Amino acid sequence: MGKKAVSIAVWTVISILGAIAFATLAWHRGETVSAAWMIVAAVVTYAVAYRFYSKFIGYRVFGLNDGRATPAQVINDGKDFVPTNRWVLFGHHFAAIAGAGPLVGPVLAAQMGYLPGTLWILIGVALAGAVQDFVVLMGSMRRNGKSLGQMAKDEIGPVAGVLGALGIFFIMIILIAVLAMVVVNALKGSPWGTFTIAMTIPIAIIMGLYMRFVRPGKVLEGSLIGLVLLILALIGGQAVANSSLAPYFTFSGQTLAILMMIYGFIASVLPVWLLLAPRDYLSSFLKIGTIFLLALGILLVLPNLKMPSVSRFVDGTGPVFAGPLFPFLFITIACGAVSGFHSLVSSGTTPKMLEKESHARFIGFGGMLMESGVGIMAMIAACALDPGVYFAMNSPAAAIGTDVANAAHVISSWGFQVTPDQITNLAKEVGEKNLLSRTGGAPTLAVGMASLFSHFFGGFMAFWYHFAILFEAVFILTTIDAGTRIGRFMLQDLIGNVYKPFANTRNYGFNVIASAITVAGWGYFLYQGVTDPYGGINSLWALFGIANQMLAGIAFAVVTTILIKMGKARYSWVTIVPMVWLLVTTLGAGLMKVFSGDPKIGFYAHAALIQKSIDAGKVVAPMKDMGQMHEVVFNDHLDAIVTLVFVAVVVLVVLAALRIWYKVLFKKERIALQESEFVPAQGASAHA
Amino acid sequence: MNQLIAAWKRLNTHVKTIFGMPNYERYLEHHRQAHPGETPMSEREYYMYCLKERYESGKVTRCC
Structure with missing residues (x-):
């Protein structure tokens, strides 16, 4: 047989295997189904998408050419622009895109059963998510590593540039x-977790001092010291939780929210070497290590999925998030399927380090497939739990109350049998007082991971639970301090458009003001999320999903413009199809969140309902007094306005892009593509 | 033994690149080639310079 025939045979077998896996997942009847089927379905989808679709996009659509020098080859400044081995760069890119997102969304989406979320993750990544990361990377690579905002400005126009920047700031x-x-939801009332997380601050400072004064620049030694101290803090946390010190580390949600804001503010004005950089190193190691452990755990244990394939909550009545499958599933799972934020990373450091053009395929498309794999692992960990336990942990108090017996009764009445003892015993096993309404995904994932790890380490459930909480909290806190700092720069830049001196980042006064505004911005939403019974993950996650997907929509609009200017309009469906899909789901979800007549979904409808009670002078549960009633109404209006701002930004950017497309395609105007010059690669013939 | 040391050094370099950490050895080598005769930054100066570049430029280096 020829090589080609072998290849066809192999890919046929792989595809059939994938089809069997999907069929098993979809039509399996009975108690449980093995996670192995989900893994096979995922791996086959990734393999086929990578082998065929990414090749098509890379060569046919974009014309990747190893005869063309990359920015790293041309500039090679020994600092940002350094040709990097593709495996190492894959690691670099993955470490930059991987975060808490793909671990949270799938856990929330599990309320609809394992199938809808899994299908969206797999189809979404193949046709949208991996495509976005790949095409943005290629676009930036051909422009000396320019950022997405800069590309929007160059290729579409200055208005799109400013709007894009504004959108990115709000998303942040x-x-x-x-x-x-x-x-906050993972740490409230948990002295063990709180102590461990609090200790990461002095640990980071010790590392910072070490790497600056004791052994300057020895970052690996510093990180090793930090990791050892972290494990000690984790073990010490248990001792603290069982001692008389416990009350000092037991906080309510409100207190934790305020502490978080104070931390975010201080961290963003302190010198970076003292806290931010060492923390970042610590969380990077922890992140990659834990993702690796999770993969190992799932592959070795191959747990059974106890969640039904499709639950009754596809109709939109679920307690974890409100709204029917379409469009809300598609904004609940952003990261893992398609994450607009990646367009910032793909136009960040990675394009400056590519050794060859062809590597963009493995790094851009392949990197996102790997993140999608993390999303699938989170889905498996959540669906391997008893559904009753899952709902106990993920339903807000407004739905199941705060009493274990009552919660078990309510959840059982939904058709997911669970006893009060089951919930209490699990809490005891993981070393917590209470697991009810631990919304936000992290604790659910932690319980899932703990049961996987304790399965093959023979116990230590409580240790693994807090290890998982530690790992998620550490890299989330790193996102909070780094994000606040980035938000500060963005804000200074944006205000600098109107009032020039404000853009000067060396002015300490303006730095503090911009930091304070940024912290106040996210702090308000956080505080509202804790105090408002209707706030929290329930409404915030939807806003985040909408914002993140809209950024992806903007990224696709930019790249489509590039393709049309390149004269590749006939292939532009590659980016237009996902763009339209994202616009439909996010505008649909956004407008439903604002205008739906159902008070469970629509912000205005909900505000009107509460206002009616206020007018009648009645306080309705779960609000406690009139003040809180007014607060809820105000927050509904605020959330509606923020959503409308997102909608406006994305619509305006797309309209600006459409104008360019129209000019090029119908008025046959020549609008120059803003690519950097062609430089032949060293040691390669000009065509490859 | 020499091979082991070389492999260990390579691993160090890779880890630093993956996590975006400053790599003084690489800087020295680049400096020697690109600016022969000039005095390079000390390891501490280079470390502080890199942190400033990475964390105080307002560039997005991570994700959700």
Whole structure:
């Protein structure tokens, strides 16, 4: 047989295997199904998408050419622009894109059963997520590593540039608020977790001092010291939780939210060497290590999925997030399927380090497939739990109350049998007092991971639970301080458009003001999320998902413009199809969140309902007094306005892009593509 | 033994690149080639310079 025939045979077998896996997942009847089927379905989807679709996009659409020098080859400044081995660069890119996002979304989406979320993760990544990361990387690579905002400005126009920057700033605010919310929900009333997380601050400072004064620049030694201290803090946390010190580390959600804001503010004005950089190193190691452990745990244990394939909550009545499958599933799972934020990373450091053009395929497309794999692992960990336990942990108090017996009764009445003892015993096993309404995904994932790890380490459930909480909290806190700092720069830049001196980042006064505004921005949403019974993950996560997907929509609009200017309009469906899909789901979800007549979904409808009670002078549960009633109404209006701002930004950017497309395609105007010059690669013939 | 040391050094370099950490050895080598005769930054100066570049430029280096 020829090589080609072998290849066809192999890919046919792989595809059939994938089809069997999907069929098993979809039509399996009975108690449980093995996670192995989900893994096979995922791996086959990734393999086929990579082998065929990414090749098509890379060569046919974009014309990747190893005869063309990359920015790293041309500039090679020994600092940012350094040709890097593709495996190492893959690691660099993955470490930059991987975060808490793909671990949270799938856990929330599990309320609809394992199938809808899994299908969206796999189809979404193949046709949208990996495509976005790949095409943005290629676009930036052909422009000396320019950022997405800069590309929007160059290729579409200055208005699109400013709008894009504004959009990114708002997304940053919501992102930080929602991630902080995840940490608050994981730490409230948990002295073990709180102590461990609090200790990461002095640990980072010790590392910072070491790497600056004791052994200057020895970052690996510093990180090793930090990791050892971290494990000690984790073990010490248990001792603290069982001692008389416990009350000093037991906080309510409100207190934790305020502490988080104070931390975010201080961290963003302190010198970076003291806290931010060492923390970043610590969380990077922890992140990659834990993702690796999680993968190992799932592959070795191959747990059974106890969640039904499709649950009754596809109709939109679920307690974890409100709204029907379409469009809300598609904004609940952003990271893992398609994450607009990646367009910032793909146009960040990675394009400056590519050794060859062809490597962009493995790094851009492949990197996102790997993140999608993390999303699938989170889905498996959540669906391997008893559904009753899952709902106990993920339903807000407004739905199941705060009493274990009552919660078990309510959840059982939904058709997910669970006993009060089951919930209490699990809490005891993981070393917590209470696991009810631990929304936000992190604790659910932690319980899932703890049961996987304790399965093959023979116990230590409580240790692994807090290890998982530690790992999520550490890298979320790193996102909070780094994000606040980035938000500060963005704000200074934006205000600098109107009032020039404000853009001067060396002015300490302006730095403090910009930091304070940024912290106040996310702090408000965080605080509202804790105090407002209707706030929290329930409404914040939807805002975050909408914002993140809209950024992806903007990224696709930019790249489509590039393709049309390149004269590749006939292939522009590659980016237009996902763009339209994202616009439909996010505008749909956004407008439903604002205008839906159902008070469970629509902000205005909900505000009107509460206002009616206020007018009648009645306080309705779960609000406690009139003040809180007014607060809820105000927050509904605020959330509606923020959503409308997102909608406006994305619509305006797309309209600006459409104008360019129209000019090029119909008026046959010549609008120059803003690519950097062609430089032949060293040691390669000009065509490859 | 020499091979082991070389492999260990390579691993160090890779880890630093993956996590975006400053790599003084690489800087020295680049400096020697690109600016022969000039005095390079000390390891501490280079470390502080890199941190400033990475964390105080307002560039997005991570994700959600």
